Amino acid sequence: MNQPEGPRILYVEDDPASRALVQRVLQAEGYGVDLAEDGVAALEIARRVQPDLILMDINIGGLDGYEATTRLRSIEDLERVPIVAVTAATLDGDRERALIAGCDGYIAKPIDVDRFPDQVRAYMGGLREEIGSPEVEAEHLKAYSQRLVGRLEEKVRALEDAHAELQRIDKMKSDFIVLASHELRTPLTSIYGYVQMLLQHTEIPGDPAEHGSPRQMLQAIADASQRLHRVFDEIRNVSLIDADRLEVAQDRLKLEPLVHAVVEDLRGFGRSRDIEFEFRGLADLPVVRGDAPRLHEALWNVISNAMKYTPDGGQIRITGRQIEDTVHITVQDDGVGIPLEEQERIFDRFYVLEDTGFHRSSKTDFKGGGLGLGLTVTKGIIEAHGGKVWVESEGYDEEKLPGSTFHILFPLSDDPGTGS
Ligand code: ADP
Secondary structure: OOOOOOOEEEEEOOOHHHHHHHHHHHHHOOOEEEEEOOHHHHHHHHHHHOOOEEEEEOOOOOOOHHHHHHHHHOOHHHOOOOEEEEEOOOOOOHHHHHHHHOOOEEEEOOOOOOOHHHHHHHHHOOOOOOOOOHHHHHHHHHHHHHHHHHHHHHHHHHHHHHHHHHHHHHHHHHHHHHHHHHHHHHHHHHHHHHHHHHHHOOOOOOOOOOOOOHHHHHHHHHHHHHHHHHHHHHHHHHHHHHOOOOOOOOEEEOHHHHHHHHHHHHHHHOOOOOOEEEEEOOOOOOOEEEOHHHHHHHHHHHHHHHHHOOOOOOEEEEEEEEEOOEEEEEEEEOOOOOOHHHOOHHHOOOOOOOOHHHOOEOOOOOOOEOOOOHHHHHHHHHHHOOOEEEEEEOOOOOOOOOOEEEEEEEEOOOOOOOOO
């Protein structure tokens, strides 16, 4: 039904039958009618449509009719709009409370359909009810303020309870993920271990590179179980990072052998990729304190990304420098680059830039996909060491290949010891 062109009335009411009835009566009188089901919706609609009159049911959810009225009165453009309480609450003090809250009048429910249009017209025409003496008004104002603070306290408590419950559920989820990934990893470790033992046997025929040979198939099982291992580790680490429970050892270590171990490991994965590595300054870096396996993982994620987003024939430069009391490692690739607006978000968990419809799981293939957890884990690990990680890239371009540079800043402790 088209809205009549007359004055606009906002009717706030949670009962659909009452809404339909009042709407029909008002539209028949030529008013345009907007409907709101609760106090918060009423505020939003009133701001938007600037009605000529508001009819406010008092007993509604969330903000009740009194509170919604008080709030409406504090909105500059709505200060003068007549607000009329429509309610079945007709006990002693209800009328006064409605007036104190900011209503201009009071229509009792159930609505008398014959009288209703005249009542509305009267308020439109300027009718305003008043409480009476200043003493009575002051008394009701005090009672109203106390009621408001009481309701506020109830809401704050309900929010605190909901927050505590959410934290409990979140912890259960994190514990479950840690346990589940542990449970899944245990049988996988057996599979990997036994396949490795089988591969030691000289009587296993074939060559790892000979497609379809028993040796190649066993090698494929070994590679696949290692990949699954990494996925479980990633999921587990993100849960620990989320729950602030990632612990890092403080061993003395040198970063150069660590970086070389990561690159060797990845070369094994990316056997078929023609990518050249260049290292600068790593040998001169001082000894640092940290957790070697975790740092291996942090660097692994960054360097495997550099491989994934660099086409064959590209180059990856890994540089180390000491700047005052920090060690600065950069991993620079010749790849597709990262859009400027995404450069912070790529460190968020589950964030992948690519269309997941084209997802192709690989750690080193050109643009092979992942879970979107790698950089989250890297950031968590580096931050747990007191460091920082960020990226610089001129943008994404598959033709021009602007490349990306990941920076890892690592603090030097006062007592790095002698190294190992
Ligand atoms: P995943 O674990 O799936 O590899 P990451 O958290 O490591 O995810 O990376 C998130 C996203 O950041 C990737 O989907 C990719 O779009 C982008 N990205 C990360 N490193 C690079 C890089 N060196 N070059 C281009 N894009 C990158």
